[in-house]
Amino acid sequence: VLSQSSEAQKETGTIDNSTVFTRILDGLLDGYDNRLRPGLGENVTEIKTNIFVTSFGPVSDTEMEYTIDVFFRQSWKDERLCFKGPMEMLPLNNLLASNIWTPDTFFLNGKKSIAHNMTTPNKLLRLKDDGTLLYTMRLTISAECPMQLEDFPMDAHACPLKFGSYAYPISEVVYTWSQEATKSVSVAEDGSRLNQYHLTGQSAGTENIHTSRGQYTVMMAHFYLKRKIGYFVIQTYMPCFMTVILSQVSFWLNRESVPARTVFGVTTVLTMTTLSISARNSLPKVAYATAMDWFIAVCYAFVFSALIEFATVNYFTKRSWAWDGKKLNKNQDFQIIVIQIFHAQF
Secondary structure, three states: OHHHHHHHHHHHHHHHHHHHHHHHHHHHHOOOOOOOOOOOOOOOEEEEEEEEEEEEEEEEOOOOEEEEEEEEEEEEEOHHHOOOOOOOEEEEOHHHHHHOOOOOEEEOOEEEEEEOOOOOOOEEEEEEOOOEEEEEEEEEEEEEOOOOOOOOOOOEEEEEEEEEEOOOOOOOEEEEEOOOHHHHEEEOOOOEOOOOEEEEEEEEEEEEEEEOOEEEEEEEEEEEEEEOOHHHHHHHHHHHHHHHHHHHHHHHOOOOOHHHHHHHHHHHHHHHHHHHHHHHHOOOOOOOOOHHHHHHHHHHHHHHHHHHHHHHHHHHHHHHHHHHHHHHHHHHHHHHHHHHHHHHHO
16 A cells, blocks of 8 residues: 555655646747847847767868867847756757757758768757757768878878858857867767878867858867878888889999890889879878979989980990991001002002
């Protein structure tokens, strides 16, 4: 009997709590207009944000973009949603987000953004009794990363992620970081998905931009990348170095071995041409020379000079032979003339 009565009390308490929460939600949304921002005409709406990166990468050098998977958190205060109840924090269904005002945040340098919806929309909505809302979304973003490749492949880059309000100027909506800048952007320990880069760190900042529509707040997170050089040492630097050494072997061959020296020269030149083309395939078509381009150009000069040296030596060798032949013919003619004169006299 006691157990049955306790179960009945629990069920009654659950029913009472559900009824209370239902009444709270109905009361909050009664007369609520989600088209109007909080504090309209009175004060500026402050949006506190932070980013947690679950995976970073890959990075595309040819497209100059990177892909990042994040939990994007926004928090703001809407006094129209203040309530009194048995809980300080009210967990809400993500479907309720369409019934309240939410920031019109967009990513300025984003090329493509995906909000995950499997198996349900990956969104979290929490409401405090003082009207403070926490809104978290899981996003996958492809963003631009301008790169200066003069030092390639010993280069380093700072890939930005910029976001802000699409329609509200700074006089209406202001974005801030929810914590100090060093803690507002964090990356999971196993979050790097990079094969050619080291993710050396990240930072957060804020700037204001001026447009024809007014002044806007732009939040910026920078991710610092340092390229790994190992792949390029194996695929480019070592083959180029060995090709240059191979081209110098022709100096040790007999200058009269024309076929062998020709094969060495032409083969090494063609090899350097192939290496230079393959090294450029992984890069965008930039108008300036990279550090690898200069290295390949120097190697190409050594290889080509070896071929020019052989051609020069071969030319002068044949010319000396021709000159020796002419001198021999002249000596023979002179001897014949002397003999003929001798016979004519005697």
